[in-house]
Amino acid sequence: MTDTIPDEYWGFPITHYPLMYTNHAISTRLEAAYTGSRHLYHQIAAPVAINDISKLADPTLGPAAYNELISSVTLKKLKEILELTHYPSNYGKFASPELVAGCITLMSSLKPLPLAYEYGYLCLRVMVIALNACLLKYGSYLDVVIQHMKAVSSKEYLSTFWEGSARLISREFIDGNSGTPLYGVLTSSPRSLWTTPLMDQWDLHTLLYLLHDDKKNLFIALQQADSLGLSGVMFVLRGYVESKRVGMEEHDYKHSFYGPYSRVLYRYRLVVPNFGLEPGVMKYLCNKPPVMCCLEEEETIDVGDSRNLMQAYTLYLESNPSERCAATVFLFQLVAPLMVPGCEDLIPGVLGATLPVFWNSLSTYSPSIVIESLATFLTMFSNIVEPFRLKGVEQPWVIQLEDQIIINDTVELMLRVTLLSDSSRKHRGKADESKLIDTIVERLTHLMLSAPRQHLIDRCEKLGSFYDWSNYRQIFRPGSPGNPVPDGCQYTMLNYVFKGVFGQQWEAKLASLRIVTGHCYNPRCPAPVDAQFICPTTGAVYCSSKCLALSWTYAAVPPSVK
Structure with a gap:
């Protein structure tokens, strides 16, 4: 079977099907709503398929009946169910806990990886829509969302549905004393919505491990087919994971529940689509982990998965340059352990996407946060990069890494954060911050010297970097009337950089440049x-x-x- 010819039962493979379910592709199909006899056919066929899947949730189902039901749910039937999403009034038909549980059972029958083919992905889509419909119904918000959907164009049906789900979930995060009530949500709607689907604990356990064990394909599907909102699923699983904490040893809990959940959660965080409050809900879930924030990564990860994660991290920051610097460091902590040999060419892009975040944070966040975040990032980044360097071997990615440091004005960034530190030193402990600044200077200089020294000198001369750095050095020279911070560390820092670039004879070489x-x-x-x-x-x-x-x-x- 080739990638362009679908299997009769399974459909297209992971290398092809995600592009069929992008937000644009789904919106285009929603605009072409069925009418007449075809619409009537789907209105009759889809409930039959839903009923068949729902029967799989029956715990008393025998092996023969189970196998018969599994065989009866074809790819065509799954597509018929999803055709119901062409009309807002049909979304109420998805609000069935049995449908959610049945889809999980159906996915668990797909071995070894449920999302390797289109069939498994459509099971996931039906399950996610059904679970969110259950959340909305339980929260007395489903009818409101359906009315909202009827007021927008057909291509916005799904995005409005995901936005409504995220809006309801976000109510769980609002402080009752200061929060603003959500429009259309009854003030008496139940709390603790994670119990909404009334699912069996084993179903939730099965779902957690289905997503975790096939997280590579899940990530590809979510990244390319950007039409699925998982905040409802992650919210429900978070409640399940939290409920398992009581009475368990921390190591066992982390290994069996928190670890699998977090790996799925943080991957989705990198590719979350922009459906209203969906990104905000995911940020909250990531910032409020059930118990601990440190995560031991799995032992192995293949190159393809590593590259996908690094590219997603880079694309996310390029698309969100105003992301908080502390949140960026947190995301890098998740991606860094997954950078493996074979991904070296992506390392410069990771640095190039991260540095602008710190520049943008200077005018928004306190200097102490920026300094601490930058020191943490540069420490982690240099530690991760070091094993990839081969001494005595010219590596193109190292040259590109050095270029990113120069192009993104990283020396100027260091100067800027130290100036901010000096301007507000009365409000913080200077000693601790000085150590962080020393770390920033040392790590950055070390990264700058990753490439051959002569290349660095040639590159800096070509871009005029030495011209600028020399002027900064004159400005910050002790005793200079133009020095804005006479007692600052900027002059010493620049001397350290020049010494790192030119070696022991840096003063003579700097003078000879006549910049x-x-x-x-x-x-x-x-x-x-x-x-x-x-x-x-x-x-x-x-x-x-x-x-x-x-x-x-x-x-x-x-x-x-x-």
Whole structure:
């Protein structure tokens, strides 16, 4: 069987079917709603298929009846059930706990990996829609969501359904004293919605391990077929996992429940579609783990899965550059242990997508958070990257990594966070923060020297980096009247960077570069050519801080550059 020819029973394989269920593809099909006899056929055939699947939830079902029912649920029947989503009024037919349990039983019959083919994925889709419908019905919100769906275009039916589910779930997170009631949700609606489907504990256990054991295919399906909202499933499983904590040893609990749940949860966090409050609900679930936040990863992961996760991390940050720096570090902690040999070419992209987040965080979050997050990230990143480096071997990805450090102005980022630290040092313990800043400088310099030193020098000269760094060094020179933080560490930090780049003879080599040239703005300068110092206030060029001081002393009006 080839990837382009579907199997009669299983449908297309994982390499093909996700593209058939993207949000765009689903929306296009929803716009082409069936009418007439075909619509009538689906209205009759789909409930029959739902009934067959629901029978699988019967615990008294014998082996013969079980096998007969499994065989009777064909790919065609699953598609007929999903055709009901063409009309908002049909979503109430999914609100059946037996349908949820039956789909889980059906998926568990697919060996060894339920999501390897289209059949298993359609089982998952039906189950997720049914579980969310149960949540909405139990929360007295299903009718409200259906009315919302009727008020939008047909291509927005599913996204409105997922948004409504996430909205109801988010009510669980609202503080009753300060939260705003959700429109259309009854104030008397039940709490603890995770028990909504009234599912057997074993069904929830089975679902958890179905998703975990096939998490590679699940991740591919969710990443490419971006039309499925899993916040309801993850919310219900979270409640189940929490309920198992009582009376268990921490190691056993972590191994049997928290670990499997978290691996599925965090993978979905990287590819969550933008359905209203769906991303917000997932952020909450990830930020509020059941018990512990440290997760021991599984022993092995294949290259394909590792590459998918790294690409998803990079794409997520490129699409969400305003993500919180602390949340970004948390996401990297999840991806970092899964970076394996064979993925080296993706490492520069990971760094290139992460650094802008720290730049964007400077104006939003407290300096202490940015400094701590940056130090943590650079430490983890350098520790992860080090084993991939081969001494004496030229590796293209190392060159690209170095380019990302320079292109993203990482030295300037270090200066900026130290300036923020100095401006608010009264509010924090300086000693601890100084250690973090030292860590940032050391780790960054170490990363910069990953590539051959001469390449770094050539690259910095070409991009004008030495020109800028030299000017910063002049500005932050102790005793300079233009130094905004006379007691700061910026000058020492820049010296450390230059020493790392040029070695022990860095001062002589720096002087020989003659990076900046200009005419000294001090009219009393005896040698006004080849000026190298730029005033941080006016932008005027001087040959030294002494000339700057003289110019300001004797000028009636401080000079400025227009």
